Amino acid sequence: MSLTNQSIYQYVMEQAPSITKNWFTIKDGEVGSIYSKNASPSVENLLKKQHTYTIQTVISAFLEDESIFAKNLEQWANKVAKSRVELGTPVHEVLQALSITRQVIWDSIEQFILDHNNVPTALLLQWSSKFHFTFDRLTNQFTTMYHAFTNQKFHSQQELIQQLSVPVIPITESIGVLPLVGDIDSLRAKLILETVPVKCKEEGINHLFIDLSGISSIDTMVLHELMKLIKILSFIGIESTISGLSPDTAQMITTLGISLGNVPTYSTLKQALSFQQEHTKIKPLS
CATH class of the missing domain: 3.30.750.24 (STAS domain)
Known part of the structure; x- marks a missing residue:
């Protein structure tokens, strides 16, 4: 396989199931958290789908067309942030889970590098910079949307409280x-x-x-x-x-x-x- 951004994308996508499996092995949220080892099967299934979606979103930054990643990022942040707010998941728990995701994806990229001897240093630095910059964008976009959905939920609750406090x-x-x-x-x-x-x-x-x-x-x-x-x-x-x-x-x-x-x-x-x-x-x- 040639050493290109496209090759990184293809490799990580092929490894996505094992990356998600590694993430599930490492994650260990507190009791009652969606990230706990004792989460319900329905939550586990949701996390599995969303984790695959996260991998796809992040690694799409390695495609030639930047607009693909930008579109994926917006859709991912809206969907995942809304889901976490609805589930009542504290933002620090999500950021911790994303930190683990960052690590397991990068471990996969490192394995790709090890499988290809003598990867030029300049190319290594380029991949590292692109990946970590991309993940920072992912985290920032998530926190922005999480804040927006939290405010929206708060205002909806306030409106309901007001309606119930003055019931004609x-x-x-x-x-x-x-x-x-x-x-x-x-x-x-x-x-x-x-x-x-x-x-x-x-x-x-x-x-x-x-x-x-x-x-x-x-x-x-x-x-x-x-x-x-x-x-x-x-x-x-x-x-x-x-x-x-x-x-x-x-x-x-x-x-x-x-x-x-x-x-x-x-x-x-x-x-x-x-x-x-x-x-x-x-x-x-x-």
């Missing part, structure tokens, strides 16, 4: 319930003011029952934000009813001189809905 639940064609649970800080209060009126309009709700029984503690800030919400809702034609007021909260409202105006209040959501059902003809959602 339609119970009839025009009536909805806003069950507030947990603590309400300034950030969540702002979120409530911004999203609840919009959700009510989207759902066609014209009467919203705001249930406070799940709130762990209510302070003056919460009460003032609640009054703002009720006022905003009234401006867009949506009536409000408050339920879940504890005696302490009622006492606080009186002490602070906060006026609830004509907003009905009930001790429980059940009482509020029962009263509404008795005095109006409403049909539950089917």
Whole structure:
């Protein structure tokens, strides 16, 4: 076999199964890691396919057409980074696994060199430089995409948390319930003011029952934000009813001189809905 970049590519690709086998022998992640010796068969199968893909991507840099490697690199980084984020694999574990991959591929290239006596020093240096520079590009591209997918996952989780923290639940064609649970800080209060009126309009709700029984503690800030919400809702034609007021909260409202105006209040959501059902003809959602 002639001593060319193409010959390195062909040799490594032929050795890919044994390179991957060596990688599996060396890798030894912590318990619970996808790189552990006790990983599930499905994970092992995934790693085997992706490791072969990694070898193909790296060694394609030895082909004459640079665009082939650039394309392979982009596709590899997207696929592998997305997979690791979805599996919840810490980035340091992936980088350690890639470091082992770097070594086992280079071991194969060294074997190719040993099989060919008197390889010129200049050619050895060229291959070494190309390989390690290529692997650095691979690692950098992976970490960039891993960061991007991690941020994407984080923002998706934040959006879900926000949706769950302000749940407007339609119970009839025009009536909805806003069950507030947990603590309400300034950030969540702002979120409530911004999203609840919009959700009510989207759902066609014209009467919203705001249930406070799940709130762990209510302070003056919460009460003032609640009054703002009720006022905003009234401006867009949506009536409000408050339920879940504890005696302490009622006492606080009186002490602070906060006026609830004509907003009905009930001790429980059940009482509020029962009263509404008795005095109006409403049909539950089917």
